[in-house]
Amino acid sequence: MTKICCIGAGYVGGPTMAMIAKKCPDVQVMVVDINEERIVAWQTDDLPIYEPGLLEVVQEALGRNLFFSTDVDQGIRDADIVFVSVNTPTKTFGEGAGYASDLQYWELCARRIKEVSTSDKIIVEKSTLPVRTAEAMERVLHSGDNPVHFEVLSNPEFLAEGTAIEDLEDPDRVLIGGHETESGQKALQTLVDIYATWIPRERILTTNVWSSELSKLTANAFLAQRVSSINAISALCEATGADVADVAHAIGTDSRIGSKFLKASIGFGGSCFKKDILNLVYLCETYGLQAPADYWRQVVAMNEYQETRFVTTMLRSMFNTIASKRIAIFGFAFKADTGDTRESPAIRVCRELAGEHAKVVVSDPKAIANARVELSDLLDQIGFEEDPYAAAEGAHAIALLTEWKQYKELDFQRIYDSMAKPAFIFDGRNMLDHQALFNIGFEVYSIGKGNKTHLK
Numbered sequence: 215m216t217k218i219c220c221i222g223a224g225y226v227g228g229p230t231m232a233m234i235a236k237k238c239p240d241v242q243v244m245v246v247d248i249n250e251e252r253i254v255a256w257q258t259d260d261l262p263i264y265e266p267g268l269l270e271v272v273q274e275a276l277g278r279n280l281f282f283s284t285d286v287d288q289g290i291r292d293a294d295i296v297f298v299s300v301n302t303p304t305k306t307f308g309e310g311a312g313y314a315s316d317l318q319y320w321e322l323c324a325r326r327i328k329e330v331s332t333s334d335k336i337i338v339e340k341s342t343l344p345v346r347t348a349e350a351m352e353r354v355l356h357s358g359d360n361p362v363h364f365e366v367l368s369n370p371e372f373l374a375e376g377t378a379i380e381d382l383e384d385p386d387r388v389l390i391g392g393h394e395t396e397s398g399q400k401a402l403q404t405l406v407d408i409y410a411t412w413i414p415r416e417r418i419l420t421t422n423v424w425s426s427e428l429s430k431l432t433a434n435a436f437l438a439q440r441v442s443s444i445n446a447i448s449a450l451c452e453a454t455g456a457d458v459a460d461v462a463h464a465i466g467t468d469s470r471i472g473s474k475f476l477k478a479s480i481g482f483g484g485s486c487f488k489k490d491i492l493n494l495v496y497l498c499e500t501y502g503l504q505a506p507a508d509y510w511r512q513v514v515a516m517n518e519y520q521e522t523r524f525v526t527t528m529l530r531s532m533f534n535t536i537a538s539k540r541i542a543i544f545g546f547a548f549k550a551d552t553g554d555t556r557e558s559p560a561i562r563v564c565r566e567l568a569g570e571h572a573k574v575v576v577s578d579p580k581a582i583a584n585a586r587v588e589l590s591d592l593l594d595q596i597g598f599e600e601d602p603y604a605a606a607e608g609a610h611a612i613a614l615l616t617e618w619k620q621y622k623e624l625d626f627q628r629i630y631d632s633m634a635k636p637a638f639i640f641d642g643r644n645m646l647d648h649q650a651l652f653n654i655g656f657e658v659y660s661i662g663k664g665n666k667t668h669l670k
């Protein structure tokens with residue numbers, strides 16, 4: 215029986231390993247983490263992360279061939295294949311601070327693997343890493359006099375939070391990078407065979423390690439770039455009377471462009487886009503490529519511009535003062551169907567509103583606990599209400615920041631009746647029926663579209 219160990223039971227390690235365990239009952243999957251609370255939660259009905267369909271997948275395999283443990287060393291020792299799926303955040307200190315990846319958690323894992331292993335192993339980079347990390351890891355793994363052989367593969371994860379289960383069940387592609395040596399190709403084949411249990415072979419792409427590592431950073435940079443591109447156009451739409459949804463539709467029907475990821479909004483969030491682009495910028499600079507570095511940096515700059523522009527619009531339209539005004543935030547997660555708030559645009563929006571001395575009340579169906587942590591230094595100024603009706607009561611404005619489907623279904627007449635007048639709504643995701651809101655009496659503002667106002 216093949217034994218897999220995954221170090222890191224987070225947003226990636228948990229769902230990916232649950233899917234492998236579900237699809238490959240003959241493979242034993244052990245997920246280990248130093249975070250005891252997370253390991254305990256994975257074995258309950260109250261999983262540590264919210265992801266549609268995840269609970270069913272975990273429950274199918276839990277205790278059969280899927281296990282969770284805090285005994286990292288034992289997990290590594292028993293395994294034939296060790297996935298490393300720990301966090302790789304942006305460095306906050308020293309050289310490359312604010313750009314480079316912080317590889318300390320990854321390196322600690324490599325050292326632990328070297329320390330405790332007594333048999334040959336395949337080590338799989340699941341975390342998103344800078345190009346040529348595998349080289350550094352191989353040096354760490356093969357340092358000293360441990361005779362064990364480690365073969366490092368790159369297998370970046372392309373799942374998107376909110377649709378992780380669909381993405382894992384039926385991915386556009388799986389990417390595996392291996393060395394072009396005999397042992398590299400053998401290891402690569404072992405991993406291909408696992409994925410081939412449920413994924414058609416033609417969708418399993420194999421490359422060398424460096425192409426695989428770079429492809430993950432490139433994919434995120436391209437996705438984020440599309441969001442920043444349409445957001446740049448949204449500002450011009452507002453200035454000219456064009457409608458960004460019409461523009462996006464018109465260009466998206468061009469098969470060379472394609473229709474996905476062309477929705478104007480307050481901006482992208484999530485733990486990956488910004489950090490991966492900044493990492494790409496750092497890599498470009500490391501290789502002396504200043505123009506490519508500047509090019510990609512601008513994608514992040516445009517995102518920050520869009521977040522701040524949203525708050526400026528709120529301030530200008532609400533008569534240049536929001537001090538002491540209650541503002542209800544509808545949605546704090548960085549996108550719908552997740553409780554994840556890392557790098558959510560809502561963080562900057564709430565902070566800037568609080569900076570204007572507004573009374574901010576945050577509502578969200580899944581992310582209130584994380585929102586409290588993100589805004590922990592502002593708890594005297596920011597309130598939390600899971601129920602959007604309660605958040606909006608007495609408010610001067612609503613800012614819709616996450617595209618939760620349930621916000622479409624709200625009784626906006628009831629909400630309008632409970633608010634201070636004039637009642638403003640700022641739709642940061644362009645998801646509501648703006649004409650209907652206007653007819654109720656709202657002052658309606660959106661992204662890249664004409665505003666609807668009763669005020670003269």
Ligand SMILES: NC(=O)c1ccc[n+]([C@@H]2O[C@H](COP(=O)([O-])OP(=O)(O)OC[C@H]3O[C@@H](n4cnc5c(N)ncnc54)[C@H](O)[C@@H]3O)[C@@H](O)[C@H]2O)c1
Pocket residue numbers: 221222223224225226227246247248249252286299300301302319322323340341342343371372373374375485486
């Ligand atoms: N979140 C996503 O949507 C996504 C998608 C694709 C790729 N990725 C990449 O996957 C990686 C993991 O991301 P995530 O969102 O799952 O992070 P996460 O923070 O949710 O999970 C990482 C886990 O690793 C654990 N950990 C850290 N050091 C450890 C150690 N030495 N031993 C044991 N456990 C340790 C942490 O306790 C944590 O639970 C990152 O490199 C990220 O860029 C994330």
